[in-house]
Amino acid sequence: MSLAYQPSGILPGFNDPVHEAQQVFRQLLEAMSHPSVIVDIETTAESPGEMREAMTALALTLFDADTPVWLDAALAERASIADYLRFHCGCPIVQSPVEAAFALIGSVECLPRLERFSMGDVQYPERSATVIMETPQLTGGAAVVLTGPGIETTRDFDAVGLPDWFWSAWAVNHGAFPLGVDTIFTCGDEFCALPRSTLAEA
Amino acid sequence: MYVAVKGGETAIENAHQLLAEERRGDPDVAEIELTQIDEQLGLAVDRVMTEGSLYDRRLAALAVKQARGDVIEAVFLLRAYRTTLPRFGASEPIDTARMEIRRRISATFKDLPGGQILGPTFDYTHRLIDFDLAEPSDDAPEAPLAETPVNDAMPRVNELLESEGLLERAAPPEDDPEPFDLTREPMSFPAGRDQHLQNLARGDEGFLLALGYSTQRGFGRNHPFAGEIRMGEVAVEFVPEELGFAVELGDITVSECQMVTQFTGSKEAPPQFTQGYGLAFGFCERKTMAMALVDRALRAEEFGEAVEYPAQDSEFVLYHSDNVEAQGFVSHLKLPHYVDFQAELTLVRRLRADYEQAHRQEAAE
């Protein structure tokens, strides 16, 4: 949604929306196909406030008028973030997590319980939310062992700062397959993904 | 000495050039102009606009020319163009009650306010080839003008019946939700009437004609009467967000058919006539009548009728009405299937070997 004019106070989106969105998407596809593999992005978009580079680039790549977006308190606090998303993506900002196609979590401590997001419908499991959350670090924390599609044998995942309930909630999320949310963990200009198909064990 | 078959870019290019040459035909014959197609083959243009879902007479005429008169090919051209157009928004619903009428007939009442207006119809022509048309003539045909202008007040027949409670009210569903748009979303079932009507409006006239006809022959009969058929111009209005009020974008020609059909009532509802609806761009009367018959047939479940026949089967109708989809999949059989055929060939040979072996064994025993 790049318009000719740029209202004052709104930071720029992609310089080259067509090709940057394509590149970011391919990296995301790579990440979603290889759970927990970290990719880093280069982006010309400028990030407003707590919304960092990777999260901004993912938003510009994925969101539009057809994707209701929910913001956590950390991001909702700053009006410039909603303004930025509305201007560049044209996405509706919704008040309740369950309405969202995408949720942006500025601070992973604020992550609502996963079951508060849409898990999809047993006949239409794609009608579920994708949760994108900013984490302090993508590696260096306590590790869980991942298996599932996209993983040849096993892989370790050790992001820092996830709420202590997260992995038990993830077990429920994974156990509901094909229902469930998909997650993307961002940290600055890096990100990795865990689709619902991934099993995580201590 | 085997040479691999090559599809070759050259072969394709040559085929395109041959097509262009054949499209033009004998260069000694004057090339047809878009205005000629628009003016003199206007009903072809109307059909292409309707099934192509794009109201643009000149573009539709161009598609007819490029497609060498193949209407389905022209529809495909228009659709493939339409899909690339940016979307500025949705217009206000058109109001056919405010139509500038050119044709309006009802088969349910002998006379009614506003009268019957035949308009430019084939209906009472004897289908005798007019050999005078074989040569161009300098004398343009001219129709006499009526002594009095068409009545401004042209109430719809259905509204007259509705007011008496004899006919179900044609009202939008509660809360008037945004209608389904199958140019942006895949079909989903159970399909609402909005999805049915959009699909039928884009659907192939021949397919709908056959289905509508089948209901008349008893494959889902619903006792239809042509309540009203009207054709003429309606205004298209758009509300730009920054203005907040409707601006008229221009007029389009549409045909509309409201079919009045039987309903004997159920435990919940008293006996009442029901409706089938058809709408098309331009003068596509046959299409709107067929559409209205099928629309009503597809409402069978809504009225507690058994869904037994093709025209009543929502999945069957919706998945097979679109001629762009249908022609694509039928024509794809022309593509190479060497690999699949080879796989089948290998299988049939093995099955035959199994069979022969079994028979030999049987004979030996």
Added chain:
Amino acid sequence: MSARKRKTRHDDGETGYNFAYLDEQTKRMIRRCILKAVAVPGYQVPFGSREMPLPYGWGTGGIQVTASIIGRNDMLKVIDQGSDDTTNAVSIRAFFAKTADVATTEETSKASVIQTRHRIPERKLRADQILVYQVPIPEPLRFLEPRETECRKVHAYSEYGVMQVKLYEDIARYGRITTAYAYPVRVDDRYIMDPSPIPKFDNPKMDNSPALQLFGAGREKRIYAIPPYTTVHSLDFEDHPFDVETWDEPCGLCGATDSFLDEIILDDQGGRMFACSDSNFCTARRADGHTGQFAEDPIEESRKGEPAHV
């Protein structure tokens, strides 16, 4: 045979179309569906398929998927029936050459995106490659149950007995399963999936492939995926294990005994030969010095490059 770069005409507005034809909104919609497809392996995600300038049934699903993932740094290969130079492959390659600034290749090993109809290349794919399948009928249950509403329930509750029954009826009647292509598979032990009309010979290549596999059905408006390293099991029975086609003869051109062979009728006297359906695989083998019974005829060499149909 070498990779070639074509000049694009899109960015200067000459064609009037966006990069890779589709508008950005459509690409976003398709990209979101692809991500869901990867997250739920083997499940058919409905998508708002667009009318493409090629007929439905001619690869519009594959084209929409390719157009949504492809970028300027990609190297595209397009095959139909295993071959780079069948008419439809040529036409689709030309479409992307015209609408996207992308290099094309016939060499499987050089491609980053391979769009295919009815075959999986013989050469093992790598993790940095994406295989995009064109799919005519994505619903593996369609010919057992034509109704979308019914099929959806079967998938939702994994009530796949109907499929097992069909395969078992084959065995009871013919002594073997009579599906030779589009042979159904179970993905990650959950969804039964139609692998598109590839010969069942290719089915084992889908299992635990390092490459991401995406499937696009344009007319039927479905996208589905097999992520890398995912279990793909061809349906079978303990007493009737899945098997693939074999040929008594090697490829007449390169002598390969482990590739899928096309049968070629040479004359009306019953003369025939078999040749690799994967043209690039065959060419590469011949370049490496492998030959078959029909490869050495000098007439063939002299007629190379001549278009066979004009």
